[in-house]
Structures are given as C-alpha cells and as structure tokens.
Amino acid sequence: MNSGAATRLPVTAMIFTLDEEIHLPSCLESLRWCDDIVIIDSFSSDRTLEIARLAGARVLQNRFSGFGDQRNWALKNAAPRHPWVLVLDADERVPPEMTGELERILPAVAGDVAAFQMARRFYFWGRWLRYSSLYPSYVVRLVRHGRVVYVNRGHAETQQVDGEIRSLGTDLIDENLKGLAAWFSRQNWYSSQEAAHELREEQAPFRIKDVASADPLARRAALKRIAAALPGRPVWYFLFSYVVRGGFLDGTRGFVFCLLKAAYQAMIVMKKYELRQSAAGGPQGVE
Numbered sequence: 001m002n003s004g005a006a007t008r009l010p011v012t013a014m015i016f017t018l019d020e021e022i023h024l025p026s027c028l029e030s031l032r033w034c035d036d037i038v039i040i041d042s043f044s045s046d047r048t049l050e051i052a053r054l055a056g057a058r059v060l061q062n063r064f065s066g067f068g069d070q071r072n073w074a075l076k077n078a079a080p081r082h083p084w085v086l087v088l089d090a091d092e093r094v095p096p097e098m099t100g101e102l103e104r105i106l107p108a109v110a111g112d113v114a115a116f117q118m119a120r121r122f123y124f125w126g127r128w129l130r131y132s133s134l135y136p137s138y139v140v141r142l143v144r145h146g147r148v149v150y151v152n153r154g155h156a157e158t159q160q161v162d163g164e165i166r167s168l169g170t171d172l173i174d175e176n177l178k179g180l181a182a183w184f185s186r187q188n189w190y191s192s193q194e195a196a197h198e199l200r201e202e203q204a205p206f207r208i209k210d211v212a213s214a215d216p217l218a219r220r221a222a223l224k225r226i227a228a229a230l231p232g233r234p235v236w237y238f239l240f241s242y243v244v245r246g247g248f249l250d251g252t253r254g255f256v257f258c259l260l261k262a263a264y265q266a267m268i269v270m271k272k273y274e275l276r277q278s279a280a281g282g283p284q285g286v287e
Contacts, residue, residue: 009033009102011142012080013088016070018042020090021051022177028055030093030173036081040074048090066193068152068159080145087141091176092120098170102142114147114163115140123175124253132247132254132261140165141172154197155190158221165215180260187264195271198228233269238262 013034015027018041028051031037037057041048042064052059062073071087084106086094098118119136122129129135140148140159147162176183210222230236241247242258250257 009099010082010106011084011086011102012036012038012078012082012145013086014038014040014071014074014078014080015052015057015088015090016040016042016067016074017044017048017052017090018064019044019046019048021047023090024048024051026093027088027090028052028057030095033099034086038074038078038080040070040078042070066152066157067155068150068157071150071157075143075145075148075150083145085143085145087143088172089174091174093173093175095170095173098168098172101168101170109166110164112163113166114144114161115159115165116142116168117165118142118168119171120174121171123173124257127250127253129247129250129254129257131245132241132250132257134241134245136171138167139172142168152197153221154194183260187260187267191264191267191271195268195275198268199272199275201225201228228268234262234266237265 011034013031013036015024015037017024017039020027021044024039028037037055039049039052039057039059041052041059041061043061049059058078060074060078062070062077064070074087075085088094117138117140119138121135122133124133140161143159143161144163149160150157151160207222210219211226213219213222227233227237238258238261241261242255247254247258
C-alpha cells in the first residue's frame with residue numbers, strides 16, 4: 001500500500017466495512033499512497049478481514065449502531081498515526097486527481113481548518129450518474145483528528161466541526177457493486193432509521209434561512225426537511241430528480257435510479273405512518 005507519496009501525505013485512511021470483499025480491493029488499491037490504513041469492521045462473515053490483513057491494514061471491529069456512532073468510535077479507538085483522517089466506505093475510491101490535490105494543499109493548510117468536504121460521484125451499473133444522483137452532494141470526510149465529532153442523522157451522519165470546513169475540488173468515487181437485492185435490503189434498514197429521525201426532527205425548530213445558506217450541507221438538510229413534509233413525496237422526488245435535475249439525461253440507468261430513490265422515499269413515508277400509529281396505540285402490521 002506504500003508509495004513515494006506516503007511521506008508527503010500526513011493522512012490516515014479509515015475504511016468502514018461489513019461483508020465488503022467485492023469492494024475492498026478497489027478501495028485499498030486507490031490508497032496505495034497511504035502508509036496507515038485502518039479497517040473498522042462490523043463483524044463481516046466473508047473475506048473482508050483476510051483481504052484487509054493481506055494488504056497490511058490494521059483491523060478493528062465494533063458493532064454497528066449508526067454511521068455517526070461508528071465513525072466516532074473509530075476516531076477515538078483507532079489511534080491514527082497522522083493528524084488528518086480520511087473517512088471512507090468500502091465502496092468508495094480515491095481517484096489519483098484527489099491524491100494530487102491533497103499533496104498540494106495539506107502541507108500548507110492553515111491551522112484553523114478542521115475539515116474538508118468533497119462531492120461524491122455515484123456510479124450505477126458501470127456509469128456515472130451525472131444528473132439523477134443530484135450531483136454534487138457533499139460529505140465531510142477529511143478531518144483533522146480531534147476537531148470533528150460525527151452525529152447520527154437518520155441513516156447518514158452530520159458533524160460538529162471545531163474550525164473551518166473547506167472544499168476539495170476533486171470528487172470521491174462511489175460505486176456499489178452488490179446489486180439490487182442488496183440495495184433493497186440496505187434501504188429497508190436505512191428507511192427505518194430515516195423515518196424515526198424525521199419524526200424527531202419535526203419537533204425541532206426549522207430555520208428557513210438555511211435554504212439559502214452558503215454551506216451546501218446546511219442547505220441540503222433544510223431542503224430535505226421541506227421535502228419530507230410534502231404530500232405525495234415519492235412522486236415529487238421522482239419528478240424533481242428525473243425531470244427538473246435532468247435525470248433523463250442519464251438514460252435507462254437514470255430512469256431506474258430515480259425510480260429506486262422514489263421507492264425509498266415511499267418506504268420512509270409508510271414507516272413514519274406506522275410509527276405514528278404505534279405511538280397512538282393504533283393497529284399495525286400487513287398481510
């Protein structure tokens with residue numbers, strides 16, 4: 001995993017895994033420049049750990065309870081060797097362009113910079129979904145150790161950052177190869193987490209000014225809050241992603257992806273209804 005770039009990049013890479021033998025080799029290959037790779041595993045039952053150890057990565061295991069919780073546990077327990085930590089899921093890859101950007105900016109980054117956010121490029125059936133994935137969506141993944149705390153947010157995470165967040169000009173590659181059956185299995189769990197989160201969010205005050213925030217993360221959270229309250233939400237999501245944002249330009253893949261994401265929105269709506277019924281003591285269950 002080492003190369004000449006390793007001495008120029010003060011970065012520890014943390015990869016989060018659960019049965020990721022199909023993705024981990026590509027992720028590790030994209031990190032050949034990194035001399036400190038840590039696998040945070042949620043007790044995989046496939047060859048994930050074997051692949052990690054053969055590559056020379058350090059391996060830690062922790063039971064998964066949420067993305068924010070898992071990332072915080074890793075930052076606390078993995079003892080990163082470098083001041084900067086790159087947080088990755090196993091189906092993500094660091095392109096050479098990003099490595100080059102990090103080589104240029106990290107040696108001279110100001111001390112008040114605590115994190116970098118980056119856009120992700122989602123690939124589906126071998127092709128980048130430029131439009132239907134609502135690109136660019138940003139994630140905070142390069143963090144200065146000790147300056148960022150992650151917070152569970154439904155099925156995803158947000159973060160509390162002690163300092164400035166800057167943006168990288170290059171994109172993280174995200175390509176899941178597990179197929180539709182695995183996708184539906186993941187979305188079933190994710191939608192349960194998101195439904196519970198949205199019900200909690202309904203009790204919190206809403207800041208309309210965040211809709212126009214210069215921070216893309218705050219803006220996205222505000223727009224999601226508005227979208228969550230719309231009647232006919234799955235239909236509106238499909239029309240927005242496929243028509244307004246140009247998902248049709250991604251061809252058949254874009255159509256299928258927009259349908260899948262609309263179905264995910266429907267799952268959240270139905271699960272929120274069921275949770276409300278449960279809280280009110282009403283009937284539950286389906287035949």
